[in-house]
Amino acid sequence: MAHATGMKYLKQDALPHMWCAGCGNGVVLGALARAFEELDLAPEDIVAVTGIGCWGKADDYLAVNALHTTHGRALAYATGVKASNPKLRVVALMGDGDGATIGGNHLIHSARRNMPLTAIIVNNYNYGMTGGQFSATTPANAFTSTSVGSNPERAFDICELARAAGANYVARETSAAGMKLKNRIKEALEAPGFSLVEAISPCTTQFGPKNNMRRPVDMFEWLKAKGLPASKYDKMVHPEQEGFFKTGVLVNRDAPDFITRYEAMRSRMQAGGRE
Numbered sequence: 015m016a017h018a019t020g021m022k023y024l025k026q027d028a029l030p031h032m033w034c035a036g037c038g039n040g041v042v043l044g045a046l047a048r049a050f051e052e053l054d055l056a057p058e059d060i061v062a063v064t065g066i067g068c069w070g071k072a073d074d075y076l077a078v079n080a081l082h083t084t085h086g087r088a089l090a091y092a093t094g095v096k097a098s099n100p101k102l103r104v105v106a107l108m109g110d111g112d113g114a115t116i117g118g119n120h121l122i123h124s125a126r127r128n129m130p131l132t133a134i135i136v137n138n139y140n141y142g143m144t145g146g147q148f149s150a151t152t153p154a155n156a157f158t159s160t161s162v163g164s165n166p167e168r169a170f171d172i173c174e175l176a177r178a179a180g181a182n183y184v185a186r187e188t189s190a191a192g193m194k195l196k197n198r199i200k201e202a203l204e205a206p207g208f209s210l211v212e213a214i215s216p217c218t219t220q221f222g223p224k225n226n227m228r229r230p231v232d233m234f235e236w237l238k239a240k241g242l243p244a245s246k247y248d249k250m251v252h253p254e255q256e257g258f259f260k261t262g263v264l265v266n267r268d269a270p271d272f273i274t275r276y277e278a279m280r281s282r283m284q285a286g287g288r289e
């Protein structure tokens with residue numbers, strides 16, 4: 015099979031994109047478009063729901079149905095779309111500020127509900143678009159425009175959060191590994207129930223330069239060094255794990271999703287009641 019380019023799913027006339035040189039968003043967008051192509055999805059059956067932010071602009075470039083919503087609320091809109099037409103393939107594209115900070119509550123409940131959606135969170139460790147403020151995933155002690163003396167808060171682990179809340183499929187890769195990212199996104203799109211792919215990605219304008227990674231390549235090297243396959247990471251003992259993060263498929267289960275449970279409940283009601 016020829017290599018997928020994903021071109022069919024991209025708006026050629028909107029490219030090149032507006033993201034900064036060295037930003038990983040283009041890699042994630044390419045991985046998403048290739049995943050669509052390899053799964054042979056019809057563009058008209060896909061809905062990309064975005065929040066606000068740099069990654070939230072991804073729908074500008076996708077030649078699929080799109081809903082550009084408000085910061086932190088993409089999953090609420092995505093839930094509505096999926097509930098009203100379960101045949102649609104719904105992907106929610108969010109930054110870490112969007113998906114795990116202002117939108118953290120929606121993330122928890124989408125996972126708890128096991129809503130059959132795919133969330134793709136690009137975690138660049140800060141609020142990229144608005145000036146590099148810290149988010150809930152900014153590492154402790156990191157420097158941002160709102161933690162100039164270093165971040166006194168601890169970071170959320172988005173994948174652990176999704177696992178604990180009940181997501182069926184959870185994976186993490188970096189935008190320094192585009193092929194793996196494409197494979198994870200494909201798996202997520204095929205998984206029943208709520209699926210989440212976290213793409214750790216460089217913010218080469220805000221986060222990198224404030225944290226001793228002045229050149230885009232510095233952040234890519236850092237991602238490559240710090241992201242470890244689960245098999246390697248799990249062999250390390252705390253505090254050796256400090257500063258590293260686990261990549262690969264982290265959760266893969268097939269608990270019944272919300273739509274299946276809802277339809278079963280409805281059939282029981284139609285058949286005459288609770289029993």
Ligand SMILES: Cc1ncc(C[n+]2csc(CCOP(=O)(O)OP(=O)(O)O)c2C)c(N)n1
Nearest residue numbers: 067068069085109110111112140141142143
């Ligand atoms: C309700 C609301 N609060 C705040 C904002 C301002 N705002 C726009 S983008 C953004 C940060 C985006 O950060 P993130 O979601 O991490 O995405 P990134 O830009 O890093 O890709 C903020 C705070 C907004 N648009 N709406």
